[in-house]
Amino acid sequence: MVLSIIRPFYMAFAHLFKTTFTVKYPYEVLRPSERYRGRPMLNLERCVGCGVCVWICPNKALNMVKVGDLKLPQLDAGRCMFCGLCADFCPRIAMVMTQHYELAEYNRKSLIYSPERFSQPPKQFDGKLMSVKKIRKHFGVTHG
Amino acid sequence: MAAVGFLGLFLDFLFSMYFLELLLKVVVFPGLMFISLFAMVVIWFERKFLARIHLRIGPLHVGPMMGLFQPIADFLKVLGKEIIVPSNAHRTMYNLAPILVVTISGMGLAFIPFGPSPSVMSIKNWVIYYTPFNLLLILMFFTIRPLIAIGAGWASNSKFSTIGALRAAFQLLAYEVPLLISIASVIMLAGSFDLIQIVQSQSKVWFIILQPIGFLVFFVAMMAELGRRPFDLPHAEQEIVFGWPTEYTGIQFMCVMLAEYIDLCVGSLLITALFLGGWLGPAFIPPIAWFLLKSLIVTVVIIMGRGVFPRFRMDQLLDLGWTVLIPLALIQVLVVLALAQFAPWILPNVTLGG
């Protein structure tokens, strides 16, 4: 019975000398895996405006708008749930999922991505990309 | 003529060394500045220490390194909050309770001697006010605390505060008994109520070696009196949002937190003085430093209890207090009496009525 009182102290004390698990975001950023689904991105040359992505989106986040004499999709990033069905169903492989997840804005209107903005690739991460050496050395596992 | 005479006496006193030393003691050490510094350092240390146990980092950004100024930032934030008094609370008691709780917890510090040092007063020890009964007075202040907690919980007039006051009443009043009985055996060994005498009678061997059971009982009972996990029923965050001080915001909340850390300070100083030899130690650092060092180690062990044990339930807590701690304390008293009767050469200073 005494052991069951002393042992938790010993275990907690042993944890003082282990590496911490948290990273100092946004100065250190963990790299997502290759299949990570951030917001989608449109390839303007390949898109023909067929509308399959609008039909398949479960949340109605995509809408067709007229740009010149073509109709192109427009994304409402507030409604997107990052399921990736639009990228899977596009018959011309014009929609890909990027790794962009820092999508916060100051007002609702700027959450709507017009087709030009929709087709721009995301900026690079600001913080230092977290070197996985620290995690790999300690746990013997990798990340991403 | 007499008025000028009194004025002269008064000015004499004001500019005397006696008053200056008293001022130094009250304001700097062990008074206001020491308490604020202690509270800030212990709050910072608790957050970092528990964070490392949890494999995370703790405060990081505020301050030159490792978030050292985080308690100052919290203090400034808390000062800026609005003081809200619930509409059907008893205003007088509600506003009085935080002030009382800080005052009474801080009064305990006025009597603890910190170690031999040059002084203008008659007793050559760093203490604000010396009486030969200082241990009794400190314990008296410990006993008044639960009453203020009950008063504050009742005056807040909210359900969670009432339940918290009830739990504070049960726990804090029930654990006074093992506390006092375990102190009784120390007093018997040392032969006086004076903390200076008690520390000096540990000069050959510390009381923790002579009375291990008493130390255990006193440590557990002190943790229960301070309201630290695993005995933090009055403040149980998961069940009764914050217990008896739920409704306090702003400066009143800060007073309650400060009182908790002053109690922690007084408690660990008492444990050190009674069982761990006080300020005795090799002479390469001054005795006051030894005292503070030992009590800091005791504080660290008390803080660690927060990351290690779940919380007790009320009936299990009272069970532990009454069926385990009180018999152990009584056994300790009997052991001391038996040793005094049959083997008085073990004990350093036996004055048990001839």
Add this chain to the structure above:
Amino acid sequence: MKVRWGPQHPVSGQWSFFLDVDADVVVGMEPDVGYTHRGIEKVAENRTYIQDVPIVERACIFDAGNFVFGYVEAVEELMGIEVPERAKFIRVIVGEMSRIASHLYWLCLMSIAVGLETMLMWPVNDRELFLDLLEMLTGIRLTYSYFIPGGVRYDLPAGFREETERRMDYFERRLKDYYKMLYLNRTFQMRTKDVGVLKQADAIRMSVVGPNLRGSGVKIDVRKDEPYAAYDQIDFTVPTESEGDTYARSLVRFHEMEQSIFIIREALKKIPSGQIRVNVSPSVPKGEVYSRVESARGELGYYIVSDGGNKPYRLKMSAPSFRSLLSLPQIMRGVPMADVPTLYMSLDLIPLDVDR
């Protein structure tokens, strides 16, 4: 005195309950659900079968794998198709990882309810290992949308097998640490043994499901009774305890995590190569089906009625937390108020699941 443990409470979750308290003893309790009702069943009626996959998994985010598992099993039974073997094994792997992640989250909640914050932080850290694996496989950490009627969306990536083995070894050592820190901790045993006893007859009568039922001595597990998707090719045991108190239920969940590690290892050994997906037509023949799977919280049932089109006519989920909720007022009668969070967390009720 009526106390409302409302939604603004550190531990109550996204619902509230009304407690009748008589000086620290609870005399009666009434749950008040509905804060997170999103109308998932109605929304599902206006979306096609494949658009329903992301909708249905948001019914309970912590166990998203198993919720979609039940849905695709039901739709495939309605369509009358058989998925390839490789897809079955991949589904089992994802389902078990989802179960481990859900049980680790339960461990966090149980530890805060008892008052130990350390056992909140450690399991939530280790849950990251599994979320990283799932991200490597499916692309998203919590709501994967990975199963679709007909198979799975992507194949196993390169390096997945070695990565999983390494993390499983590490996690097995951590499970031993958790056992020593929490289950052999004297205070935790005092808080949970003989607390909230749910007798076997009561559990069956009140239709409790999942680890709560297995903690009371009834050995019912859908993966063994009606095996689906490659569970019949893996030989695992179903942990059961007989006392019915909180400690027994916690032990059942702990042993289930160990069994899940075993299942994942066996599935990785036995997985065949081949297709991962068959073609399905968008419209489903007329009919109705009821199909069950074992989610982390218990038996999850899907009742789908189809009228021949490409949208379900009616989709009903029989959620496990809603069934276990019925026993909560009964076991909370006459306990001290300090036991209220312990009992509530020991049944592992997620309000998202109750309201859908």
